[in-house]
Amino acid sequence: MKKIKQRFFFCPMCGGVLNYRYYQGQPRLTCDSCTYIMYENPxxxxxxxxxxxxxxxxxxxxxxxxxxxxxxxxxxxxxxxxxxxxxxxxxxxxxxxxxxxxxxxxxxxxxxxxxxxxxxxxxxxxxxxxxxxxxxxxxxxxxxxxxxxxxxxxxxxxxxxxxxxxxxxxxxxxxxxxx
Ligand SMILES: [Zn+2]
Structure with missing residues (x-):
């Protein structure tokens, strides 16, 4: 997995735990509870x-x-x-x-x-x-x-x-x- 320093740890939608998971070829912060993907943009x-x-x-x-x-x-x-x-x-x-x-x-x-x-x-x-x-x-x-x-x-x-x-x-x- 591409090395990205995790900056966000909790889902803004439900408060669940965020972890990097591959989605469409990119590691994305994904909520373990509700599957919300938190896109990180500049x-x-x-x-x-x-x-x-x-x-x-x-x-x-x-x-x-x-x-x-x-x-x-x-x-x-x-x-x-x-x-x-x-x-x-x-x-x-x-x-x-x-x-x-x-x-x-x-x-x-x-x-x-x-x-x-x-x-x-x-x-x-x-x-x-x-x-x-x-x-x-x-x-x-x-x-x-x-x-x-x-x-x-x-x-x-x-x-x-x-x-x-x-x-x-x-x-x-x-x-x-x-x-
Ligand atoms: Zn969530």
Whole structure:
């Protein structure tokens, strides 16, 4: 059986014991009592790429948990029943005090760096429409950084995204394509 660390132990339907059993070729958490299958899916995260006139990117320093003191592209989780475009505006307001509008989806990536908490991230290219930068919620500082002088970053996928951004800004400067 594929090695998966069990994270859930009781059936959300009946309280029975969950165990991994193969179902359609995949190990699935299955209730011993009522046979309910609890599917494990990644959580959806949203992040805003905000670039200033000097081609610097806005980053936030995380203030708690295992990533305290490390920086990330401002981000957060989509609430159940919440539209992703609403979620990114809400999270960025909470974390940076900035009002933003989305220009477009920049990229979508799977995040596997925390095996017990896997997510799918949507990075939105965004522009500021109001507010002054001020850290809130999960962040204790927000600051613009040159793309080639980044601080210690918390999430490896942010580095992949920033590398894509470097290439895109380079193409834009070369007049080949607008961001
Ligand atoms: Zn059950």
């Amino acid at each position: 959580v959806v995260g949203v992040a805003a790429i905000i670039v200033n006139d000097e081609d610097q990117i806005l980053l936030g320093r995380r203030k708690g948990g295992q990533y305290a003191g490390l920086w990330c592209i401002p981000c957060g989780y989509v609430e159940y029943d919440e539209d992703v475009y609403h979620a990114v505006k809400r999270e960025i307001k909470e974390e940076t005090n900035l009002d933003i509008e989305v220009i477009r989806v920049f990229t979508v990536q799977s995040n596997f760096h925390d095996p017990e908490h896997q997510t799918v991230g949507i990075w939105f290219l965004s522009r500021v429409t109001g507010g002054e930068p001020a850290a809130g919620d999960d962040l204790d500082e927000v600051k613009y950084f040159n793309l080639d002088q980044l601080p210690m970053m918390s999430f490896p996928t942010d580095l992949v995204v920033i590398q894509c951004l470097r290439k895109e800004l380079h193409r834009r400067r070369a007049g080949l394509r607008s961001v």
